[in-house]
Amino acid sequence: MTLLAVGINYQTAPVSVRERLSFPADVLQPSLQELHNLKEISEAAILSTCNRTEFYCAASTTNQQILIDWVAQNKHLDSHDLTPYLYSHTGPALIRHIFRVASGLDSMILGEPQILGQMKTAYQAACDAGTLGKHLGKLFQHTFTAAKKVRTDTAIGSSPVSVAFAAVQLAQQIFDKLSEQTALLIGAGETIELTARHLSQQGIGRLIIANRTFDKAHALATQFNGYAIDLSELPNHLAEADIVISSTASSLPILGKGRVESALKKRKHKPMFMVDLAVPRDIEAEVEQLRDVYLYTVDDLQHTIDQNMNSRRLAAAQAEEIIDTQVDYFLAWLRAQGAQSTLRDFRLSAETIRDEALQKAQLALKNGASAEETLNRLAHTLTNKLIHTPSSQIRIAAENERHDLVAAAREIFKLSDTQ
Known part of the structure; x- marks a missing residue:
């Protein structure tokens, strides 16, 4: 029996290739069963995310081409066109790889926690499809243990490394209770969506999303129980906002000093926390001169992010040591199976x-x-x-x-x- 893995990720393949190898939830179970039916494959699991697709197998062969040919056939691709984007692992290298993936050490954002949940979803899908056995099942369980130990024993996930998360964390430091605040988000792109998600997770009291295209604002607001407005309505709602976070592609500022000053008067000079994540700026620099405004730019947050990334890199070195030990534990278990x-x-x-x-x-x-x-x-x-x-x-x-x-x-x- 050999543990075998083949995959692509954000480092080896562009999104145009990765999206062709994705396995949505509705096709995952039949695909797993089809893979499991190959005579050389005794166990199988598939991890499919926006940044990677990986196939884990217990097989009677070390010939990865069998797996590559199946992937190509399943996705109606030529295996020769696919091969340059693929990587493969067997034995100890596979064990180390899956431990590192689950711990966030192989992610685009070092230490990001979402991948562990995605790994658990892949495990559950394989369980439901009946394609897991003793070896892969044990490998996944040990993977979750290793990732949890990395999270518990290191600081790899404790410092924010995205501007959206850093902005929300800064808001938490300024306001005692986000549940009592209103946040106004300007834009509807990826950064604003991530900001909305973080604010929602932290229990923001009220959420308003403004965008030049109302339908986009409405679609995003609906996800987080928010309220959508057209960008032209901004002057009417600005005074409601305790927190303003903006990230658009506008070439000119959206909020000027005069408009913010008017909003402050309506608020009776109750302070406003503002973060401008756009380049070029959405909020005029002169707004910072207003007494009751705390204005931060993407550069202000970038210093914090750089410091936090350095902290994560130090934690990653500790995490690699933990993974070394966990790999040895799993290899010892595997060797013991040979004596059963x-x-x-x-x-x-x-x-x-x-x-x-x-x-x-x-x-x-x-x-x-x-x-x-x-x-x-x-x-x-x-x-x-x-x-x-x-x-x-x-x-x-x-x-x-x-x-x-x-x-x-x-x-x-x-x-x-x-x-």
Whole structure:
């Protein structure tokens, strides 16, 4: 049995290739079962995210081409066109890889936590499809343990490394309770969506999303129980906002000093926290001069992000040490599986000898033999039969000068040295 993995990720393939190899939830189960039906594959799981697709298998071969050909056929691609974008791992390298992926060490954003949840989803999908067995099942369980230990024992996920997260964290430092605040987000792109998600997770009281295209604002606001407005309505709602975060592609500022000053008057100079994540700026620099405004730009946050990324890199070095240890633990488990059939056969042989000796003892008692005599004979018979084969094999090993086997026998049976 060989553990085998093939995959692509954001480092090896552009999004145009990655999207062709994605496995949405509605096709995942039949695809897993189809992969599992290959005669060389005994266990299978598929991890599919926007940044990577990976196939994990327990196989009777180390030939990765079998897996590549199946992927190409499933996605109606030429395997030769696919190969340049792929990477593969077997054995210890695979174990290390999956541990690193689940711990966020192989992610676009170092230490990001979402991948662990995606890995658990892949595990559950394989369970539901009936394509997991002892080896892959154990590998996933050990993967979750390794990732949890990395999260618990290092600071790899404790510092924000996206401007959206950093902005929300800064808002939390300024306001005691986000649940009592109103946030106004300007824009509807990826950064604003991520900001909305973080604010929602932190329990923001009210969320307003303004965008030049109302339908985009409405679609985003609906996801987070927010309220959508057209950008032209901004002057009417600005005074409601305790938090303003803007990220648009506008070439000119959207908020000027005069408009913010008017909003502050309506608010009776209740402070406003403003973050401009756009380049070029959405908020005029002069707004910073207003007494009741706390204005931060993307550059202000970038310093924090750079510091936090350095912290994550230091934590990643600790995480690699943890993973080294966890890989050794799993390899030890794998090696132990190789002895299972031997242990099973050894136990079966001993139980057969026991049953035969016990049957003779019971017959002797039935025929009137004394209990003491029967017990002595049973003990003598069991001892002789249990040590006969090992004794014979040790003698043969010594005659053939197989001193390694004699030494192994002493270790296995824990025999103390005698003079």
